[in-house]
Amino acid sequence: MSPRTAAALRDGDRSLREHLIATAGALMAEEGAAKLTVRAIARRAGVADGVLYNHFADKEELLAHALRAHVRGAERALGDLPVAGDATVEANLRAHLAYGLALHRAILPTFAGLLAHPVVLTRFAALTPTNTEWRDRLLTYLHAERDLGRLSSTAHLDAAAALLVGACHETVFSALVPHAGPAPAPSLDDVVATVLEGIGA
Numbered sequence: 740m741s742p743r744t745a746a747a748l749r750d751g752d753r754s755l756r757e758h759l760i761a762t763a764g765a766l767m768a769e770e771g772a773a774k775l776t777v778r779a780i781a782r783r784a785g786v787a788d789g790v791l792y793n794h795f796a797d798k799e800e801l802l803a804h805a806l807r808a809h810v811r812g813a814e815r816a817l818g819d820l821p822v823a824g825d826a827t828v829e830a831n832l833r834a835h836l837a838y839g840l841a842l843h844r845a846i847l848p849t850f851a852g853l854l855a856h857p858v859v860l861t862r863f864a865a866l867t868p869t870n871t872e873w874r875d876r877l878l879t880y881l882h883a884e885r886d887l888g889r890l891s892s893t894a895h896l897d898a899a900a901a902l903l904v905g906a907c908h909e910t911v912f913s914a915l916v917p918h919a920g921p922a923p924a925p926s927l928d929d930v931v932a933t934v935l936e937g938i939g940a
Contacts, residue, residue, distance in 0.1 A: 756794040759784050763805030764812060768845075772802065772859075773852035803862035806849065813845040820876060823883030828890065832931045835877050836903055840927075842873055843911040851915055874904050899934050906930050 762784040766775055777798050781788045795801040817838050821831035853859050870879070881896040890896075906925065 755786075755790070759786070759791060759794060759801065760804045760808050763801055764808035767802075767805055767809045767849050768812065771852045772806070772849050773855075775802065777801075799856070799858045799862060802853070802856070802859045803866055806853070806859065806863045807866045809849060810846050813842055814873070816845075817841055820880065823880055824887050824889070828884055829931055829935060831880070831884075832903070832934065833927045835880065836906065836927050836930060839873055839877070839904065839907040840910060843907045847911050848915060874900060877903060902934055903930065 759780065763775065763780045766780060766783055777788055777791055780801070781791060784790075791798075791801060795804075820838060821834045823831075825831070850860070869875075878896060878900045881890065881894075881899060884890045885892065885894060885896065
């Protein structure tokens with residue numbers, strides 16, 4: 740371990756394993772995941788290549804943890820989501836949609852770079868606690884608003900969440916496919932208004 744890495748670990752509370760995950764996550768955020776190598780991670784972390792295998796079964800396990808760290812870092816940077824009952828439903832849905840778009844722009848390029856590595860994505864999914872993803876939190880918010888009477892009691896909330904999440908996917912994915920060209924993105928106001936016409940109380 741280099742003096743720089745040793746100092747970094749001394750100054751904080753994280754273990755070498757956590758340092759390796761954080762390092763790989765930072766590299767993913769900066770350079771993408773498609774060509775991320777054990778050597779690049781080890782060099783940035785200030786350790787020998789073989790050290791990684793003292794803490795992870797293989798490269799895929801490390802990348803899965805790094806992807807989780809990358810996603811959680813992007814979520815933390817975006818701050819808190821609205822609470823049911825505060826402000827208006829329209830304003831809250833606009834904030835949810837803006838959050839979702841920003842999150843997708845931050846993480847989808849990394850996921851796209853890992854499509855050729857399904858083992859990493861499978862292990863990432865196994866690391867993800869249930870009901871913690873943005874779509875889950877959006878759906879929880881919608882149910883809470885319906886319980887408060889601010890949405891129709893007969894609203895199809897799964898469909899509403901799918902429409903909002905789908906708007907994020909379509910907007911960001913189209914920009915990742917060069918030959919297709921970016922799709923004209925509808926405004927946040929238009930998407931929210933369209934959803935509320937079907938589920939507004």
